[in-house]
Each structure stands twice: as structure tokens, then as C-alpha cells.
Amino acid sequence: MEREARAKSAAVLVTIGEFARSSRLSAKALRRYDELGLLRPALVDPVNGYRYYDGTQVGTARLVAWLRRIGMPLAGIKEVVALDAGAAAAAIRAYWAQVEAETAARRDLAAFLVDHLAAEEVEMSQVMDRGTLGTLGIRYAAQSDRGAVRGSNQDAVFAGARLLAVADGFGERGAGASTAAIDALKPVARSAVPAAELLNALEDAADLAARAVRDAVAGSGAPDESGTTLTAMVWTGSQMGLVHIGDSRAYLLRGGELFRITHDHSLVQSMIDDGSLTEDEAASHPQRALLLKALGGSGQGGPARADVQLREARPGDRYLLCSDGLSAVVDGRELAGALGAADGPDTAVRELVALAHAAGGPDNVACVVADVVAL
Numbered sequence: 001m002e003r004e005a006r007a008k009s010a011a012v013l014v015t016i017g018e019f020a021r022s023s024r025l026s027a028k029a030l031r032r033y034d035e036l037g038l039l040r041p042a043l044v045d046p047v048n049g050y051r052y053y054d055g056t057q058v059g060t061a062r063l064v065a066w067l068r069r070i071g072m073p074l075a076g077i078k079e080v081v082a083l084d085a086g087a088a089a090a091a092i093r094a095y096w097a098q099v100e101a102e103t104a105a106r107r108d109l110a111a112f113l114v115d116h117l118a119a120e121e122v123e124m125s126q127v128m129d130r131g132t133l134g135t136l137g138i139r140y141a142a143q144s145d146r147g148a149v150r151g152s153n154q155d156a157v158f159a160g161a162r163l164l165a166v167a168d169g170f171g172e173r174g175a176g177a178s179t180a181a182i183d184a185l186k187p188v189a190r191s192a193v194p195a196a197e198l199l200n201a202l203e204d205a206a207d208l209a210a211r212a213v214r215d216a217v218a219g220s221g222a223p224d225e226s227g228t229t230l231t232a233m234v235w236t237g238s239q240m241g242l243v244h245i246g247d248s249r250a251y252l253l254r255g256g257e258l259f260r261i262t263h264d265h266s267l268v269q270s271m272i273d274d275g276s277l278t279e280d281e282a283a284s285h286p287q288r289a290l291l292l293k294a295l296g297g298s299g300q301g302g303p304a305r306a307d308v309q310l311r312e313a314r315p316g317d318r319y320l321l322c323s324d325g326l327s328a329v330v331d332g333r334e335l336a337g338a339l340g341a342a343d344g345p346d347t348a349v350r351e352l353v354a355l356a357h358a359a360g361g362p363d364n365v366a367c368v369v370a371d372v373v374a375l
Contacts, residue, residue: 013042013052023061024200038078039064062200136313138235140164140370141345145353147325148361155323155366158182163189164233164368166248168323171226171296173217178228181295184212185243189234199308202234202241206306213295227296230306231262231321240313245306246294249327251335252311253318258336261311265293288328317372322352325363330355345369
């Protein structure tokens with residue numbers, strides 16, 4: 001009878017290996033969390049000790065994974081997962097207030113978790129917003145230019161109803177790498193993803209892009225020296241999902257003020273972050289083009305993880321995605337002026353490329369401009 005009960009339970013549960021894949025936690029981490037009482041399996045076979053998990057535990061497991069991603073200690077996570085949504089959101093806010101120095105990507109991820117745990121309030125707010133604002137859409141334009149110095153163009157751009165993307169290739173296969181990265185995102189952008197799953201979908205999309213780039217550069221003489229940056233936004237109808245790796249950038253012009261919403265994965269940015277270099281010094285640093293993270297061959301320090309984040313869209317928002325062929329030679333004040341003065345995305349991209357040329361056009365230039373509009 002006991003054996004039949006075990007067989008019946010195992011039939012509706014999943015093994016630790018299957019659960020690890022679906023929850024994005026390693027089997028080792030799951031065993032550790034079981035020992036700590038943080039995430040207990042639904043069933044432990046009393047004969048062989050095998051752990052089985054219920055599919056309904058995936059949400060908790062993914063919450064644990066995201067909380068670990070923002071650096072929360074295990075003891076804190078144990079308290080959060082035991083709380084109701086509102087108290088859990090408050091606990092995350094309190095923890096984040098104590099963090100002295102975190103990256104912008106982690107800060108945005110924490111904000112998402114708070115919003116996710118306060119699901120009922122967020123959904124009600126979105127319903128009210130839609131009733132007030134109506135349906136939102138985007139108008140967009142893109143342009144890629146060789147510049148005044150380079151003999152070829154390794155930048156790639158794409159602008160469509162659901163996907164905006166810029167990629168800056170480098171090395172022998174740089175042009176193929178940048179194109180492959182963007183092409184890998186197109187099927188993901190076409191699929192409908194629930195808001196609660198969008199962050200996971202963005203991570204999956206970044207993984208697809210990384211594999212596509214590795215395949216694209218594999219046939220070159222030195223595949224580890226070729227690769228690409230990638231900055232892309234997926235439009236859901238009310239939110240922008242952002243995938244970012246490298247030193248291409250995304251900016252938001254809102255209320256006449258320009259905000260940079262990505263963090264460069266470069267040597268000079270890391271030196272700015274730790275206070276050893278100023279912004280002005282970084283502009284002329286001899287290693288300003290050295291990337292710490294990019295999509296490329298497996299020899300570049302192993303698989304690099306892209307930053308992912310969500311951004312709420314508002315009518316009147318204007319987004320700019322660009323390669324460093326623009327941002328490295330045109331300062332933020334000029335970018336804000338050109339974006340604010342342009343009567344539409346088409347005018348904006350033409351003006352921005354012209355500004356890069358006026359500054360000498362030392363590199364390929366790629367930019368995408370998109371306006372959020374009420375339809």
C-alpha cells in the first residue's frame with residue numbers, strides 16, 4: 001500500500017532535476033534550501049530519499065531565485081517567502097534601503113519584485129490607467145551608418161511593432177554577430193508573454209541571442225575575438241522589457257529630461273563606479289572601448305549574463321537606443337536637445353546621425369528612436 005501511494009504521488013510530481021530546470025535553480029541549491037527549511041520538497045521518498053516537487057512550487061522557487069539574484073541573504077529570503085504579498089513587498093523595500101551600492105539592473109529587478117508581490121494593486125492600477133489613457137502604441141524609426149572613418153559597418157539595428165534593437169559588432173565576424181543577436185530576438189518578440197513571466201522570457205531571449213552569436217562567430221579564425229553588444233526593448237502594449245549587454249545604450253526622454261536607463265559593461269564604467277575615474281577622464285581614457293561583458297565566443301570569460309529589466313510606458317515617452325558611435329562623441333546635453341526638438345522618430349534618427357558625423361564620425365553609428373503614443 002505504501003509503495004502504491006509513493007508511485008501515485010511521484011506520478012503527479014516532478015523530480016528534483018526537472019524542477020531545477022523549470023525553476024532556474026540548481027539541484028545543489030534546491031538541496032541546500034531544503035536543509036535550511038527555505039524550500040521544502042512536496043515529497044521525499046522514505047526508501048531512497050529522492051526529492052519530488054509540486055509544479056505549484058515553481059512560483060516560490062523562482063521568487064527565491066530572483067531574491068538571490070539581488071543579493072538577499074538566505075535568512076531574509078526565508079522570512080519573505082513566508083509572508084503574504086503585501087508584507088513581502090514591504091520586506092523587500094526595507095532590505096533594499098539598507099543596500100549601499102548595487103547596480104542599476106539589480107535595483108530595477110528589486111522594484112519589479114515589489115510590484116509582482118503586490119499583484120492585485122498593480123493589476124487594478126493598470127486597469128484604471130487603461131481606462132484613462134486608452135490603448136498605447138509606439139512609433140519608431142531606425143538608422144545605421146558607416147560613419148566617416150570605418151571601411152565597413154558592423155552595427156545592426158531593427159525597429160518593429162514589438163522589438164527595438166541595436167547591436168554593435170566587433171572583430172572579424174562582428175557584422176554577422178550583431179545581425180545574429182537581433183535576429184534571435186525576433187521570434188521571442190512576436191510571442192505573447194504574460195506580464196508576470198516577462199523577466200524570465202527576457203532572460204531566455206538573451207540566452208538565445210548568446211547562442212546565436214557563438215554560432216555566428218564559430219567559423220572565424222579567432223572566434224573569441226569576435227562578438228557584439230546588444231541593447232533591445234520588447235514592447236508589450238504597456239511595458240518595455242529591456243535586454244542589455246555591452247556599452248550600447250538606452251535612454252528615456254520624459255518630461256523634457258533625458259535619463260540613461262542602461263549601465264555600461266566596460267572597464268571605464270567600472271572605474272567610474274568605484275570612484276577611480278571621472279566621467280570627463282573616461283571620455284579620453286585609452287581603454288575606453290574595452291568591454292567587460294558582451295555576447296561572443298566562449299573564451300571571453302565564459303557565458304556573460306545580460307541585464308534585464310521592465311519599464312512602465314507613458315504617453316509622451318521617447319526612447320533612444322544607440323551604439324557608442326553616437327554616445328561616445330555626442331554628449332547627453334546634445335542628445336537631449338536633438339531628441340526634444342525632433343517632430344518625430346524619423347527626424348530624430350537623421351539628426352542624431354548627423355551629430356555623430358559633425359563630431360568626426362570615428363565609428364559606425366546605429367540608433368533607434370521610439371515614441372509611446374496613445375492610440
